[in-house]
Amino acid sequence: MLYFCYSDKYTGELPGHVFPIEKYKMVYERLKSKELITDKNLIEPIKPLRKELSLVHTNNYLDDLFNLRLTHRTYPSELPLNQKILDFFLITTGGTISAAKMAKHNVAINLAGGYHHAFSDRAEGFCYLNDVAISIRLVQKEKLATKVLIVDLDLHQGNGNAYIFRDDPTVFTFSMHQENNYPIKQRGDLDIGLDDSTTDIQYLEYLQKILPGLIEKQKPELIFYLAGADPYYNDILGGLSLTKEGLKKRDEFVISKAQEKNIPICIVLAGGYAENTNDIVDIHCNTCYIAKKYSEKY
Numbered sequence: 432m433l434y435f436c437y438s439d440k441y442t443g444e445l446p447g448h449v450f451p452i453e454k455y456k457m458v459y460e461r462l463k464s465k466e467l468i469t470d471k472n473l474i475e476p477i478k479p480l481r482k483e484l485s486l487v488h489t490n491n492y493l494d495d496l497f498n499l500r501l502t503h504r505t506y507p508s509e510l511p512l513n514q515k516i517l518d519f520f521l522i523t524t525g526g527t528i529s530a531a532k533m534a535k536h537n538v539a540i541n542l543a544g545g546y547h548h549a550f551s552d553r554a555e556g557f558c559y560l561n562d563v564a565i566s567i568r569l570v571q572k573e574k575l576a577t578k579v580l581i582v583d584l585d586l587h588q589g590n591g592n593a594y595i596f597r598d599d600p601t602v603f604t605f606s607m608h609q610e611n612n613y614p615i616k617q618r619g620d621l622d623i624g625l626d627d628s629t630t631d632i633q634y635l636e637y638l639q640k641i642l643p644g645l646i647e648k649q650k651p652e653l654i655f656y657l658a659g660a661d662p663y664y665n666d667i668l669g670g671l672s673l674t675k676e677g678l679k680k681r682d683e684f685v686i687s688k689a690q691e692k693n694i695p696i697c698i699v700l701a702g703g704y705a706e707n708t709n710d711i712v713d714i715h716c717n718t719c720y721i722a723k724k725y726s727e728k729y
Contacts, residue, residue: 432725435537436474436526441543443519449556455543455713476525488569489552508554524562531566534695538726545657545701547589569639580651585659585701586669593619604647609671627670631677646688654696660703662712668704682721690725
């Protein structure tokens with residue numbers, strides 16, 4: 432069964448900012464109108480406890496964050512720091528935690544999340560909390576899974592995840608991203624840096640060559656899929672050249688490979704900064720349609 436995690440608190444105020452915080456509500460409303468989301472498969476997340484955040488983040492950093500202090504730990508973020516933004520990150524992190532736990536039933540999607548630039552001790556990019564890392568630690572703590580594979584297909588390298596899990600053999604980080612773009616790269620377990628203007632055909636060739644063998648070798652008990660919309664050719668912050676159809680094929684390949692091996696998969700939306708927000712919503716909704724298709728097939 433496919434589960435969705437969402438709250439009407441997945442919102443905030445970022446007037447004029449490139450971060451499209453309104454996309455989460457737009458995705459939810461479209462999926463609900465198409466009856467993909469129902470009362471039976473919708474999970475309302477709650478904010479995580481501080482002790483849960485502390486499985487990844489340092490106390491000094493969390494002190495700065497919860498007290499809304501602009502310090503060397505919080506200022507690397509490119510978002511404002513206020514209570515509404517903090518609440519947004521807390522509730523959406525709760526959504527990723529819920530999705531990670533519900534993935535045991537097959538597939539679960541948090542209609543937000545993928546804050547892969549946050550480090551243990553600092554914010555970075557548009558990320559104050561590393562929801563993926565926190566969720567993995569909780570899943571491992573509750574013995575729902577031990578070996579985890581991160582498949583990060585956001586346009587940007589998941590540098591926070593790469594660093595957090597750098598010495599952890601239980602979590603394998605695979606990132607396929609635009610090389611000539613933000614951020615400063617960390618060394619992950621497998622990094623594929625793509626040339627500018629990489630097309631659908633080139634992108635899919637890499638993915639199809641790498642992922643099946645990676646799954647076979649790692650034998651993960653859970654796959655975390657960061658299904659970023661920013662490889663899209665019209666993304667403001669990106670430089671790849673994928674189409675919506677190419678991104679659909681990307682999603683179909685990743686999700687189908689997990690399902691074929693009966694591996695639970697937790698999906699988060701990650702990035703997406705197209706000039707027209709409806710394009711971002713199209714891409715994210717396509718991910719959900721494909722997840723629905725495969726959750727019923729296997």
